[in-house]
Amino acid sequence: MNPSDCTIILFGATGDLARRKLIPAIYKLIKSGYLKKFLFVGVALEESSLVQIFEGAREFIDDYDQSVIDQCISCGCYEQLDITNQENFVRLSKRVIELETTLGLSGNRLVYCAVPSQFFVPIAQHATAAGILTCRKNKNEKSESWQRIVFEKPFGHDLDSAESMHQQLTKCLSDKQIYIIDHYLAKEIVGNIALVRFTNRIFEPLWNKENIESVTITLNEKLDVSMRVGFFEKFGVLKDVVQNHMFQLLALVGMEEPESLTSDAIGIAKAELLEKVAFKTGYLGQYEGYLQHQGVEQGSKVATYANLEFEIDNERWHGVPFRLITGKCLKEKETVIKIKFKPVKCLLTKSCPSDQNELRISIVPRAGFALELNAKKLGNGNEVMPVEMEYCHECIYGLYTPLAYETILQEVIEGMRSISVSFDELITSWKLISQVEQVGLAMYPYPCGGDGPLKENK
Ligand code: BG6
Numbered sequence: 001m002n003p004s005d006c007t008i009i010l011f012g013a014t015g016d017l018a019r020r021k022l023i024p025a026i027y028k029l030i031k032s033g034y035l036k037k038f039l040f041v042g043v044a045l046e047e048s049s050l051v052q053i054f055e056g057a058r059e060f061i062d063d064y065d066q067s068v069i070d071q072c073i074s075c076g077c078y079e080q081l082d083i084t085n086q087e088n089f090v091r092l093s094k095r096v097i098e099l100e101t102t103l104g105l106s107g108n109r110l111v112y113c114a115v116p117s118q119f120f121v122p123i124a125q126h127a128t129a130a131g132i133l134t135c136r137k138n139k140n141e142k143s144e145s146w147q148r149i150v151f152e153k154p155f156g157h158d159l160d161s162a163e164s165m166h167q168q169l170t171k172c173l174s175d176k177q178i179y180i181i182d183h184y185l186a187k188e189i190v191g192n193i194a195l196v197r198f199t200n201r202i203f204e205p206l207w208n209k210e211n212i213e214s215v216t217i218t219l220n221e222k223l224d225v226s227m228r229v230g231f232f233e234k235f236g237v238l239k240d241v242v243q244n245h246m247f248q249l250l251a252l253v254g255m256e257e258p259e260s261l262t263s264d265a266i267g268i269a270k271a272e273l274l275e276k277v278a279f280k281t282g283y284l285g286q287y288e289g290y291l292q293h294q295g296v297e298q299g300s301k302v303a304t305y306a307n308l309e310f311e312i313d314n315e316r317w318h319g320v321p322f323r324l325i326t327g328k329c330l331k332e333k334e335t336v337i338k339i340k341f342k343p344v345k346c347l348l349t350k351s352c353p354s355d356q357n358e359l360r361i362s363i364v365p366r367a368g369f370a371l372e373l374n375a376k377k378l379g380n381g382n383e384v385m386p387v388e389m390e391y392c393h394e395c396i397y398g399l400y401t402p403l404a405y406e407t408i409l410q411e412v413i414e415g416m417r418s419i420s421v422s423f424d425e426l427i428t429s430w431k432l433i434s435q436v437e438q439v440g441l442a443m444y445p446y447p448c449g450g451d452g453p454l455k456e457n458k
Contacts, residue, residue: 005037005105006413007096009132011123012114013042013053013078016227017152021183022114023057025405031068034410039099040076043092049078075103083119089130096132107145109133110412113152116231117161120151121168128172135172148412150179153244154235155421159430166423179412179420184245186404186411186419189367189393193252193337194266196369203359204257206341208316213356216338217249219326219364223333224287224448225304229295236302237284237326238433246324247274247429248421249337249363254312254322263418271424273312279435280321282308284443285453287329303443304328305452308436329448335364344374367393367401 008026012018029035042053054069079095081088100107111133113123127133133147156162169178184190197203206212219241225232232240251270254277258269285305290296305327312322341357358372370390377383393401402410408419421429444453 004108005103006035006108006110007039007041007100007105008409009041009043009092009096009109009111010114011043011083011112011119014044014046014048014056015114017114018042018053019057020060021403021405022112022409023053024060025403025409026072027054027057027061027068028403028406029409030072031063031065037103037105038075039096039103039105040072041092041096041099042076042078043081044078045080045082047080050076053078083115083122083126086126086129089126089132093127093130093132107147108413109145109147110409111147111149112409113150115152117151117154117156117165120155121165124149124169125172133173133177135174146177146415148177148179148415149173150181150408150412153180153182154239155180155426156430157234157239159427159434162426162430166426175423179417180423180426181408181412181419182244182248182421183404183408183419184248184363185421186407187363187367188397188401189361189363189369190249190252191418192369193249193361194255194258194261198257198261209318209320211341212320213340213342214321214323215250215253216323216325216340217246217253217336218338219246219324219335220330221326221328221333222330224289224293224329226293229293232304233296233300233302237304237306237328238436241326242306242308242324242436243429243433244421245335246326247277247432248425250274250277250310250322250324251425253337253339254317256314256316263416263420266418267422267425271422271428273314274425274428274432276313276317277310277322277428277432278313279432279439280309280311282306282436282441283453284441285327285446286443287327287448288445289329289448301443305330305446307452310432325452327446327452331449331451333365335362337361337363368395 010018010022026040042050050073054072058064077095077099079092081092109132111123111127113120124133128135133149134143156165197207248270251273255269255273258265284303286302287304290304291300306324308324310322310324312320339359343355346355355374360370362368362370368391370388372386372388374384375387377385411417411419446453
């Protein structure tokens with residue numbers, strides 16, 4: 001569906017997220033013809049221009065076409081703005097209205113906050129006061145246009161800050177206008193988890209403690225965090241990826257059957273599941289060399305690796321460990337969910353070398369599913385070997401798969417919410433992180449380029 005028209009106002013337009021993800025996604029939406037009638041307003045504190053912003057993002061745009069950039073520049077502008085200054089928002093509002101009038105747009109606005117979360121509330125408050133966002137709390141109010149605001153993760157830095165931010169935001173905006181996004185939910189394969197579970201008879205009857213031995217979710221990364229020390233010193237790996245992406249994956253795998261496969265119903269099922277999750281045990285790690293990065297506090301105890309075990313206190317999952325493993329500066333970049341089934345009784349005279357089926361849901365870098373099964377070895381013996389039934393997403397869709405951030409922008413423009421986390425999910429996720437933090441887990445060093453802390457060092 002093509003939107004009738006829309007204005008995208010991007011706060012943090014000169015930042016890293018904009019450069020790597022958002023500008024390339026906006027580019028793709030223009031190039032594909034999805035965005036036809038639009039206004040793009042880049043906003044940040046420093047002096048810059050749209051030309052500079054697109055130039056900065058060039059290396060992340062694989063099919064760079066100058067005519068698309070020219071189209072965006074002719075339908076856009078850059079505004080230098082201090083987020084703490086209300087006057088600056090009044091100026092921004094005038095500029096937006098002026099350009100919307102010239103371009104014949106109807107005032108549908110998407111305000112994207114690609115900035116640290118301490119700026120979320122000031123942006124929302126000033127933008128509402130200046131008329132960039134209109135409060136839609138009054139349900140009877142009829143309006144021809146929509147205005148929505150998107151917040152990047154992490155939303156807050158703990159339970160209290162998230163609650164207080166939400167309270168302040170909902171004073172000036174309705175929940176329907178607020179999107180707290182998690183880009184993992186916009187990945188095609190992640191969007192597939194609920195669908196595959198609940199639309200194929202072969203999975204759901206087996207999806208329980210009688211048949212599943214363990215669930216392991218791994219989000220490993222090669223990059224170190226030397227480029228993001230300021231952020232990392234404050235958040236660490238627990239708040240950077242466990243609180244959001246990894247709990248979302250856990251919730252999608254563990255949730256009960258939702259009432260329907262709509263985003264609202266799935267959101268309710270995920271929130272209910274997260275309520276039942278409890279932290280059991282685990283350990284943390286910090287890669288060697290982290291303390292030497294410029295900006296890292298002397299003797300910093302910030303974790304760059306976590307290996308955590310959770311349990312789910314309900315009929316379906318009682319006793320099944322859910323392991324979450326993640327780290328920076330490791331050997332490979334890979335995000336994968338492994339669902340290991342319980343062993344089968346081996347009816348062969350010889351042993352069954354592969355007697356546990358495994359379902360692998362690969363998310364990054366390759367997207368797809370693989371189910372490991374037992375099959376007979378070639379020849380007339382009676383030996384089994386593991387074989388894989390595989391669905392390779394890229395083999396079918398390849399280049400046509402939208403980038404996660406393209407999906408996010410499209411969903412917000414169309415008023416869909418599957419990429420947004422509900423406030424209930426968010427609060428429960430923060431509670432779980434405080435459970436982990438309160439334990440004061442042991443932390444071990446590990447060398448870069450390996451698999452994390454070695455067993456013998458623990
Ligand atoms: C981001 C985290 O949310 O997700 C990063 O802030 C992490 O630290 C990234 O690298 C991982 O996302 P992806 O899509 O590259 O797996």
